[in-house]
Ligand code: FES
């Protein structure tokens with residue numbers, strides 16, 4: 001039986017006719033965001049919980065939208081990249097990513113910013129090690145890791161130029177920088 005579902009998305013109450021698709025299968029949050037609500041900032045990468053491209057916030061916690069079923073989100077509070085800015089003013093992370101040019105193709109960027117937003121909600125001024133640990137599961141094929149770390153430091157009001165990297169050596173595993 002299909003039943004409507006209400007949740008909060010980027011501060012606005014949203015009601016879906018059903019958590020399920022026309023075949024009766026539960027839908028993921030990522031499917032609903034991109035294909036029903038038209039919010040394309042949240043990316044479909046692996047679709048299997050392995051890359052972090054689909055990271056969004058549930059309250060202040062980072063979650064993977066490709067792995068979350070809509071039927072589990074009744075009453076939930078979800079924030080996507082589109083919900084970070086306020087009145088046209090970019091979030092500090094968005095401004096810092098631009099300032100530090102912390103993207104190449106940009107496919108991973110939304111997920112990295114959302115994961116960083118969760119980090120800053122728990123650590124106002126995270127250390128470099130905390131940033132590396134928080135972002136270690138968000139893959140970036142373009143290798144902009146160092147600029148992302150600098151951007152998070154900048155967004156948290158820390159002088160990114162003072163950051164000493166222990167990991168300027170190339171790494172074959174994205175974000176395994178330690
Ligand atoms: S698309 Fe969700 S983790 Fe890769």
Ligand code: FES
Nearest residue numbers: 104108140141142
């Ligand atoms: S900037 Fe291209 S995958 Fe990260």
